[in-house]
Amino acid sequence: MAGLEKLWSSPPTNLKIWNCTFRSSASSKPAVEIARSFFTANKPVAAICHGPYLVVSADLVKGRRLTSYWGDGVPDEITQAGGTWEDADVVVDGNLVISxxxxxxxxxxxxxxxxxxxRA
Structure with missing residues (x-):
């Protein structure tokens, strides 16, 4: 975890892609802060598979359309957080791209x- 924390504590650049395999990784305070800073700055954010757990943990789902891995309760967490889950190969909602x-x-x-x- 120390290496992961070091990575997440580095200054945000212009793009962040998340694939949080474990629910506990998505609730890491530095990861949540980086995700929020990217949404606030309207920078591109991307997530694949279980990555939306981070978007849920950062309270950034309400009113957004998302997809995710269809099992392990990810769609339920998205809808419980106020998002709309779609079964699609990719969903784009503003600065957020998810597969x-x-x-x-x-x-x-x-x-x-x-x-x-x-954005170039």
Missing amino acids: RWPMDLAAFSREMMKLVAG
Whole structure:
């Protein structure tokens, strides 16, 4: 965990991609602070699979459309936090790009490139 904390404590740049496999990783205070700072600054944020756990932990889901891995309770947490869960290969909601799992990487990458290119 020390290495992870060091990574998360580095200054945010222009893009953050999250894939939190464990629920406890998503509730890390530095990770939550970085996610909030990116949303506040309207910087691109991306998540794959269980990554939306971080968005939920940071209270950034309400009123947003998201997707995620369909098991392990992730969709339930999204809807309980006020988000709308969709079963789609990729969902884009403002500065947020989310995919369900690694098999959706083509769609995820396409949408991330569009988002980043639009900010250049």
